[in-house]
Amino acid sequence: MERALIEAASAAARGEIPVGAVVTDADGAILAACGNEVEARSDPTAHAEILALRAAAARRGGKFLPGCTLTVTLEPCPLCAAAISLFRIDRLMFGAYDPKSGGIEHGPRVLAHPTCHHRPDIVGGVAERECAELITGFFKNLRNPANSAGR
């Protein structure tokens, strides 16, 4: 989660919503580490998880990621929840819960339905406070008029 937090902080510094994601293999080696790039790519699907999953699969030269873990600072949204299943990740570890836009423990709970063809092991709330503070700090900063003059 340490590396995912670094990616999230780096995303914040670029003006992106601070979410970071890391894919590790069965030995714990990092296959890919990405931050959110929605603004940079002008693509609302360029979430940290999607970029990390795609990069990890490309690095392994396969379509799926069996034996791998995705670690992400925020509860994945429904898009990323579905991608996690499609890439056949073994384990999902996430930090802060996201009652407004999360898709794992909230909203459509994408991985909890019988039509979900691959469901990873899930651990939520890892380093929760630190992960949540990154997000709340980012939006608090955005709402501060002193910081919005140049936007």
Place this chain on the structure above:
Amino acid sequence: MERALIEAASAAARGEIPVGAVVTDADGAILAACGNEVEARSDPTAHAEILALRAAAARRGGKFLPGCTLTVTLEPCPLCAAAISLFRIDRLMFGAYDPKSGGIEHGPRVLAHPTCHHRPDIVGGVAERECAELITGFFKNLRNPANSAGR
């Protein structure tokens, strides 16, 4: 839907599950038309809808697709349902229903939750028989031993 069906048939000819998607603007002009490219890109998220949405947004030079319609031959899966919401498409029109993997009228029903921040108008079952026959024909062909020798 006619163009989406052409894209789906073309995907089948490349050995991809035959799904085609088209994004049109408010005047009905085609912004993007894509078929499924999961095998070609070795990316389980390279669904026709995702490719078409991304290409249409890139063509318009923006992050969102207000005023646009996505037409697709099969009920979108949860991944694509979430992407449809994220790109803020006005209208979704799909052909065959997909009880096994659909995410609109089946499974997690991604667009039906209060945490879905943008919900398009939805019309399902358009040219349903033709769209469904493409899919069932493809899988019937795959299961025919005479066609699987080279796989």
